[in-house]
Amino acid sequence: MIDAFRSEWVPLLRRRFLVGTLVAVAAVAALGTALTIFSAGRTDFDGDPVSVAMLAAPSGVIEGLEAVTILLGVVALSVTASAIAGEYSHGTLRNQLVAQPHRLRLLAGKVLALVVFLVLVVTVSALVTVGLSFALAPLNNIPTDAWLSLSGLAEFGKGLANVAFGTLGYAAVGALAAVVLRSPAAAIAVGVAYALPVEMLVSRIYAPAGGWLPAHLMEIVAVGGNGYTTAYSAAGVRVLVFCGLAAAVTAVLFRRRDVTA
Numbered sequence: 001m002i003d004a005f006r007s008e009w010v011p012l013l014r015r016r017f018l019v020g021t022l023v024a025v026a027a028v029a030a031l032g033t034a035l036t037i038f039s040a041g042r043t044d045f046d047g048d049p050v051s052v053a054m055l056a057a058p059s060g061v062i063e064g065l066e067a068v069t070i071l072l073g074v075v076a077l078s079v080t081a082s083a084i085a086g087e088y089s090h091g092t093l094r095n096q097l098v099a100q101p102h103r104l105r106l107l108a109g110k111v112l113a114l115v116v117f118l119v120l121v122v123t124v125s126a127l128v129t130v131g132l133s134f135a136l137a138p139l140n141n142i143p144t145d146a147w148l149s150l151s152g153l154a155e156f157g158k159g160l161a162n163v164a165f166g167t168l169g170y171a172a173v174g175a176l177a178a179v180v181l182r183s184p185a186a187a188i189a190v191g192v193a194y195a196l197p198v199e200m201l202v203s204r205i206y207a208p209a210g211g212w213l214p215a216h217l218m219e220i221v222a223v224g225g226n227g228y229t230t231a232y233s234a235a236g237v238r239v240l241v242f243c244g245l246a247a248a249v250t251a252v253l254f255r256r257r258d259v260t261a
Helices: 002-012 015-037 052-056 058-066 069-089 092-099 103-140 150-181 184-205 207-211 214-222 232-256
Strands: none
Touching: 002 015, 002 069, 002 092, 002 103, 015 058, 015 069, 015 103, 052 058, 058 069, 058 103, 058 150, 069 092, 069 103, 069 150, 069 184, 069 214, 092 103, 103 150, 103 232, 150 184, 150 214, 150 232, 184 207, 184 214, 207 214, 214 232
């Protein structure tokens, strides 16, 4: 497992992949932060009012990141699907199984490396949000004193943990799609299609379904339950159950299906 964990960092730390991922999440965080800061006194894309007082609160420092949790989730899904399905399509998984014939240990090492990598990526995006928030807040007359208080630091930590939790839920979808489809492009396409348009369509047709759809629940968890009818605790439990089921199915398929390339 340790060897699998270490070896997984080789492709993750390749310059093109690492820089591309960090640039993507930094751009997403910057976009969410800028739109959030300059929406003060107006309404957001859901039509909800955004006030200066709301952004000046201790939790305001993380609002920009919470605005783009879905996009961060898509990045996590894509990274996970690409990393795992790529081993099948490139034919490298067979060689890895020769070195580590215990498949579940190999999978556990890979997944652990991806989890650590994604948490670090979310942390980078959170730091981008904080830095840009402090830079842009004076331009829209938003006080930042509360952000530097103990309450502000606590809200930042809580917000970062929630966003990371929700993001890892998307990664579970990516891992499952990767093992089922064994193609990076197909896994990413199917995973994103399910998480965005399919769930969105279902929830619009039948609103109560939103309280049980995995990607919708991940969004609720990522924003701390704010603005949703489903309670944060209930959403968190359901996300954990979904991730557990996804992990179990992924493990069974990874262990039992033949590797033909």
